[in-house]
Amino acid sequence: MSVLKNVQSVMVKFNNDPQLISKELKRVQSVKCRLKKQKARKDYDTLMKQTLVEEQVLKEARSTLIPKKKFVTDYTQEDVNQLNYDETIKSIKSIQSKKCLTKLEDDDPNENEEYKKSCQIEKMLLNHKKEIRPLDETVVRKTDVQTIIDTLQNSGKLNKDSVIELLQKLM
Numbered sequence: 012m013s014v015l016k017n018v019q020s021v022m023v024k025f026n027n028d029p030q031l032i033s034k035e036l037k038r039v040q041s042v043k044c045r046l047k048k049q050k051a052r053k054d055y056d057t058l059m060k061q062t063l064v065e066e067q068v069l070k071e072a073r074s075t076l077i078p079k080k081k082f083v084t085d086y087t088q089e090d091v092n093q094l095n096y097d098e099t100i101k102s103i104k105s106i107q108s109k110k111c112l113t114k115l116e117d118d119d120p121n122e123n124e125e126y127k128k129s130c131q132i133e134k135m136l137l138n139h140k141k142e143i144r145p146l147d148e149t150v151v152r153k154t155d156v157q158t159i160i161d162t163l164q165n166s167g168k169l170n171k172d173s174v175i176e177l178l179q180k181l182m
Contacts, residue, residue: 021072029076036069083132084109084125091135096143103136 110129
């Protein structure tokens with residue numbers, strides 16, 4: 012119970028800022044590293060114990076403040092719907108890797124619950140991939156527009172057809 016109070020007091024001390032806690036954690040880890048080289052000290056054991064306790068409390072406080080990213084193997088349909096195209100592709104690769112590894116664990120992969128769950132998640136991800144488009148297809152880049160503007164300015168007079176052709180390339 013005292014460790015929980017320590018974590019809460021550390022969080023309050025650093026205004027619930029994970030960056031400040033991380034800086035303090037680095038400082039404590041540096042102290043620990045320097046202390047490791049001083050094993051001949053009479054108070055080595057007590058100082059090392061205090062440093063390790065302080066480090067652990069800081070780690071727990073930081074992990075409390077920084078949200079953990081959900082693993083692909085735990086995705087639900089709502090999680091899949093929130094993914095963008097690139098995240099979807101990465102998730103598909105990850106779940107296919109997991110599926111491949113779990114398939115080899117048993118003689119019959121259809122009896123393996125992990126494999127079945129991986130197949131379901133893969134199906135959800137593949138369906139989501141069909142629904143969304145990659146960023147390249149849906150976005151006009153500023154550099155492309157700037158290139159057309161530069162072309163129009165540098166060429167002097169372009170006819171209407173060549174301007175339309177340049178703009179159609181953006182579509």
